[in-house]
Amino acid sequence: MKTPWDDPELEAELRRLQPRRPSQMLAARVEQAVAAERRARRWRSGWLVLAAAAVLTAVLVPLTPGPSAPHPAELVDPRADGSPDPKVATAHSDGVRQGADEPSHPGETTLTRDTAFAGYTRLGEANYLYAAEDDGILFASSTTPLRRIRYQYLDTTDWRDEQAQAVVRVVVPREDVVLVPLHVY
Amino acid sequence: MAMTEGEQHNLEWRELLEEWGARLLLFARQQTPEPAEAEDLVQEALVRFWKARSRGAAFEPPLLFTLVRRIAIDRARQLHRRRVQQETLAAEAGVNREGWFDPPLEERERAACLEAALRGLPGEQREVVVLRVWGGLTFEQVGETLAISPHTAASRYRYALGHMRKTLNTVLA
Numbered sequence: 001m002k003t004p005w006d007d008p009e010l011e012a013e014l015r016r017l018q019p020r021r022p023s024q025m026l027a028a029r030v031e032q033a034v035a036a037e038r039r040a041r042r043w044r045s046g047w048l049v050l051a052a053a054a055v056l057t058a059v060l061v062p063l064t065p066g067p068s069a070p071h072p073a074e075l076v077d078p079r080a081d082g083s084p085d086p087k088v089a090t091a092h093s094d095g096v097r098q099g100a101d102e103p104s105h106p107g108e109t110t111l112t113r114d115t116a117f118a119g120y121t122r123l124g125e126a127n128y129l130y131a132a133e134d135d136g137i138l139f140a141s142s143t144t145p146l147r148r149i150r151y152q153y154l155d156t157t158d159w160r161d162e163q164a165q166a167v168v169r170v171v172v173p174r175e176d177v178v179l180v181p182l183h184v185y
Numbered sequence: 186m187a188m189t190e191g192e193q194h195n196l197e198w199r200e201l202l203e204e205w206g207a208r209l210l211l212f213a214r215q216q217t218p219e220p221a222e223a224e225d226l227v228q229e230a231l232v233r234f235w236k237a238r239s240r241g242a243a244f245e246p247p248l249l250f251t252l253v254r255r256i257a258i259d260r261a262r263q264l265h266r267r268r269v270q271q272e273t274l275a276a277e278a279g280v281n282r283e284g285w286f287d288p289p290l291e292e293r294e295r296a297a298c299l300e301a302a303l304r305g306l307p308g309e310q311r312e313v314v315v316l317r318v319w320g321g322l323t324f325e326q327v328g329e330t331l332a333i334s335p336h337t338a339a340s341r342y343r344y345a346l347g348h349m350r351k352t353l354n355t356v357l358a
Contacts, residue, residue: 006343006346007346007347007350010346010349010350010353011318011346013295013299014299014303014314014318015318015319016292017286017288017296017299017300017319018207018286018287018288019207019208019210019211019285019286019287019319020207020210020211020283020284020285020286020287021206021207021210021287022202022206022207022210022224022227023224025224026202026206026210026224026227026228027198027199027202027206029224029228030198030202030227030228030231030232031198033228033232034198034231034232034235037232037235037236041239
């Protein structure tokens with residue numbers, strides 16, 4: 001039964017009206033915002049996994065000390081008399097390699113990436129590619145279109161703290177953007 | 186040729202915007218008179234919807250409308266300040282408002298009357314009409330979206346149609 005408030009004709013008329021469509025810009029903006037959010041999420045999850053791995057390593061490794069682990073003194077100061085090495089001290093205080101370019105003298109050590117560093121031994125490095133994203137085709141000023149691909153890596157370096165017998169993993173995120181020319185036939 | 190993840194993702198977004206973009210925008214226009222601000226609301230709602238969906242939320246149209254409304258409420262103070270400024274400027278400059286609908290040429294006159302009648306409704310009734318007619322929601326879903334009971338939603342809807350009919354009869358008389 002039709003009540004005084006029912007108005008199917010008006011309803012039908014309203015339904016025929018098409019709402020104005022959003023601008024083309026909105027589609028592009030949404031896609032960009034979602035892509036950015038997706039990248040951020042991958043980034044966060046990658047960090048979370050590696051942080052968990054680093055914590056786990058730092059906890060577990062001291063429980064099982066390696067039998068062949070060299071004594072810290074042998075690594076930091078190779079001189080037999082054990083007197084302080086100014087180069088090692090400098091590197092320790094600054095946190096960077098210094099003095100590597102100076103001429104070396106017999107019996108003196110030079111710090112490199114492969115040698116001991118203030119009680120830490122470099123165990124190894126690895127690069128993990130955890131995301132490769134196709135950003136689509138770019139039309140630059142040249143006539144050749146380019147495909148932009150974004151690679152996301154985590155560069156890790158493992159160090160052993162000889163005194164605590166713990167392994168510390170340093171993780172550095174890196175992003176490479178590669179432009180690949182597309183040949184149009 | 187297989188699509189990359191990014192291309193697949195973009196396709197999903199285009200489909201979603203194609204189907205829901207205009208309706209969401211119309212609803213967003215009920216929250217703010219400024220078209221660009223309404224598009225911002227839709228953009229943020231879609232991004233939040235994507236986040237919810239990636240956490241396993243099922244696709245339900247009322248969720249999209251609810252998100253638009255929540256974001257509008259969050260921004261209410263900012264929106265109100267801008268609205269006052271924009272309405273003042275528009276009134277001073279005599280600028281025409283951008284229409285809510287895109288009717289075919291032969292129906293423009295009638296569409297303008299309908300839109301004027303719709304604009305003349307109180308905001309709370311207008312929201313219900315938009316969700317019901319163009320959002321395709323049930324009164325229950327309208328109630329959930331606007332945090333009111335289904336009876337209130339139905340009641341507002343009927344009052345709104347009554348007001349609109351009265352306005353149209355006056356205009357056409």
